[in-house]
Amino acid sequence: MMTNDIKILVIDPLDDEFFNILNGKAIIIKAYDCHQNLIELVRDVTVIVTRSSHKIDKAVIDNAKNLKIIARAGVGLDNIEVDYAVRHGITVISTPDASTRAVAELTIGFIIALARQMSSFDRFMHDGEWCKNSKFGVELVGKTLGIIGLGRIGSQVAKLARTFRMRVIAYDPYISPMKAEKLRVELKKNLDDLLIESDFVSVHASLTSETRGLIGEREFRLMKSTAFLINTARGAIIDENALIKALKEKWIAGAALDVYAEEPLPREHPLRKMENTILTPHIGGSTVEAQKKIARILAMKIMKTLEKLERVG
Numbered sequence: 001m002m003t004n005d006i007k008i009l010v011i012d013p014l015d016d017e018f019f020n021i022l023n024g025k026a027i028i029i030k031a032y033d034c035h036q037n038l039i040e041l042v043r044d045v046t047v048i049v050t051r052s053s054h055k056i057d058k059a060v061i062d063n064a065k066n067l068k069i070i071a072r073a074g075v076g077l078d079n080i081e082v083d084y085a086v087r088h089g090i091t092v093i094s095t096p097d098a099s100t101r102a103v104a105e106l107t108i109g110f111i112i113a114l115a116r117q118m119s120s121f122d123r124f125m126h127d128g129e130w131c132k133n134s135k136f137g138v139e140l141v142g143k144t145l146g147i148i149g150l151g152r153i154g155s156q157v158a159k160l161a162r163t164f165r166m167r168v169i170a171y172d173p174y175i176s177p178m179k180a181e182k183l184r185v186e187l188k189k190n191l192d193d194l195l196i197e198s199d200f201v202s203v204h205a206s207l208t209s210e211t212r213g214l215i216g217e218r219e220f221r222l223m224k225s226t227a228f229l230i231n232t233a234r235g236a237i238i239d240e241n242a243l244i245k246a247l248k249e250k251w252i253a254g255a256a257l258d259v260y261a262e263e264p265l266p267r268e269h270p271l272r273k274m275e276n277t278i279l280t281p282h283i284g285g286s287t288v289e290a291q292k293k294i295a296r297i298l299a300m301k302i303m304k305t306l307e308k309l310e311r312v313g
Helices: 016-022 058-063 082-087 100-115 118-126 152-162 177-182 191-197 217-222 240-248 288-312
Strands: 007-010 027-030 047-050 069-072 091-094 144-148 167-171 200-203 228-231 254-257 277-279
Touching (some): 016 288, 047 288, 058 082, 069 288, 091 288, 100 118, 100 152, 100 200, 100 228, 100 254, 100 288, 118 277, 144 152, 217 240
Parallel strands (some): 007 047, 047 069, 069 091, 144 200, 200 228, 228 254, 254 277
16 A cells, blocks of 8 residues: 655656546655756655656666656656666556557548648648649548558557558568558568658657667658658657758658657757648647546556555565
């Protein structure tokens, strides 16, 4: 049973459901945007709850003398020194399933918006213009969607794309042909083949040493000049300088990005000036439903993990 000598440090905003569940079961400290004094704040806490904006590195872990759990609200652990934490007896938990549908739906929204040139027409209308015949979009039926990473989100995107009668191909060296067949997805043996064939390329891989900079200048040159890139995974998977060059020189038709190598995206970043892009501020999991699920699941996981540790200890 949790007691009030347990301190939970929450350093990023969470839905109220998280606090409602844990109310009275622990001391909860809210310290949003605490980049400068995080090391001081963690000294006697039992649990750190974070999203993706804070680095839980060796320095933080070394200074958190009572730390038992690092809880990541969302998916992806690239901002946490997981191996170092585990070696120090700290449990790392996350909520990988809670935002799957939200991110998948945003991806499909990007695909539709790119196909129908929505950002350009929206800009025309807000500028007082009526350029109905200035350009034409394309339909999704029969188009090829290439998915890089066929995990939870990639699989959900594949299912949704099939409802638009798109051909879906994927590259994921860790996925079995049986799973791909079940999803009615054609599994490619290498990334090059996927890039060459795709009308839309959607990134859903985790950020690792293998995937960092996975798509660079060489890869953009392989893509169709009419193809679009979508990234709702991690910004550093794409070489942003190469992407900017690909957009400027029209190696590809456009891109939709929800994630960036540096977040927040700097105000003067060249991507902000590109006309053939759709940019959103890392809102993949930002739905009411997803945030409630993240809060609920994370609170329950923290309670169960603490109770388990108490029994073992």
